[in-house]
Amino acid sequence: MKRIIFTLALLMGGGLLSPAGHAAEQVAIGSNLTIQVPDRDKTAAMTIGKAEALGGYFSTFSKETVTLKVPADKSGELISYVKANWKPVQESYRSEDVAPSLDQARARLKAKQELYAQFEKLLATANAADIIEVETAATKLIGEIEVLKGRLRALQHRIDFATVTINFRLLQRERPRDDGNTPFAWLNELGLENLMREFEQ
Amino acid sequence: MSTLHRTLLPLALVALLIGCTPPLRSEAPADFGTYENPKSLQAVSPDRVVYQVKRLENKPFADQGFWQVALKERLAKAGYVITEEGAIESGGRKGYYVETTAPRGTADYMYLVALFVQDKQLVVVESAGELAAYKARREKIFAAIRASDLTGAGPR
Numbered sequence: 001m002k003r004i005i006f007t008l009a010l011l012m013g014g015g016l017l018s019p020a021g022h023a024a025e026q027v028a029i030g031s032n033l034t035i036q037v038p039d040r041d042k043t044a045a046m047t048i049g050k051a052e053a054l055g056g057y058f059s060t061f062s063k064e065t066v067t068l069k070v071p072a073d074k075s076g077e078l079i080s081y082v083k084a085n086w087k088p089v090q091e092s093y094r095s096e097d098v099a100p101s102l103d104q105a106r107a108r109l110k111a112k113q114e115l116y117a118q119f120e121k122l123l124a125t126a127n128a129a130d131i132i133e134v135e136t137a138a139t140k141l142i143g144e145i146e147v148l149k150g151r152l153r154a155l156q157h158r159i160d161f162a163t164v165t166i167n168f169r170l171l172q173r174e175r176p177r178d179d180g181n182t183p184f185a186w187l188n189e190l191g192l193e194n195l196m197r198e199f200e201q
Numbered sequence: 202m203s204t205l206h207r208t209l210l211p212l213a214l215v216a217l218l219i220g221c222t223p224p225l226r227s228e229a230p231a232d233f234g235t236y237e238n239p240k241s242l243q244a245v246s247p248d249r250v251v252y253q254v255k256r257l258e259n260k261p262f263a264d265q266g267f268w269q270v271a272l273k274e275r276l277a278k279a280g281y282v283i284t285e286e287g288a289i290e291s292g293g294r295k296g297y298y299v300e301t302t303a304p305r306g307t308a309d310y311m312y313l314v315a316l317f318v319q320d321k322q323l324v325v326v327e328s329a330g331e332l333a334a335y336k337a338r339r340e341k342i343f344a345a346i347r348a349s350d351l352t353g354a355g356p357r
Binding site for chain 1: 251253260271272275280281282305310312323325327332336
């Protein structure tokens, strides 16, 4: 019985029984934008709102970056929105052909599913001792099938949803010039640095 | 009228006139520690968000509209990035506020100025803090401004 299970696994897991059909172009799109913003939180809220309006969502959000997922055919619209509202200082785009990975995962899944079907047939004719052996192998196989299904879903999601990463850079890093050059004394005394200094004395 | 009365009466009048300047009855934002200061109200939060209310002379004399424009222009020209501005009311008196961001050291700060023109006097509210700390307290800062009776110097 062990020999039968091993041979079946070798044939199918090794891809000898797997289909070799290559899918049409299946590309995962990723965009990375760095924009100058006056207010990071407000910008993040606006970009997340736009992504949601396009049927997407945000996957990560930190003080410096927000990562958005939008339906692949909407990513251009989101990028145009960001570029129209904030000044991009850096942008990069990448596309990754995930078809080979997808095909490979599908083939491996199909092979394992066929192997599982063989196990089921074996179970029908197996004796008590063999049943335990086949069931152990089948249980392991179910785990592998679920992992592959998860991988397939993840790959498909990367195709369906483009990733748009937006990095925030505060509009300017130059300290305000509170040198007081207005004709009005009280206005000249205003300023962040002056205020903070009053509390630090 | 005795000599004593003649001397005391003008002094009493002067004292009365000085006393006429009503106190600046301002509330510090909730959870802020208040500094006692006769000229202004100063308060600070544990995370170093500061809040100050000062009364100044409206000199040269100008109305709310003029000072709003002058204030905004002063901040913008100095390099502050204006993130929000608008009308604000305090004790039934209409005022103006402008919120800005600016770098301070390695951190980003928010800096708020609210202005209320009251005839010959200006009441200027300033608040500032590191961006996240300020934002966490923004509602309380605005609530304090709205709740204050700025018609009146000195903490309540």
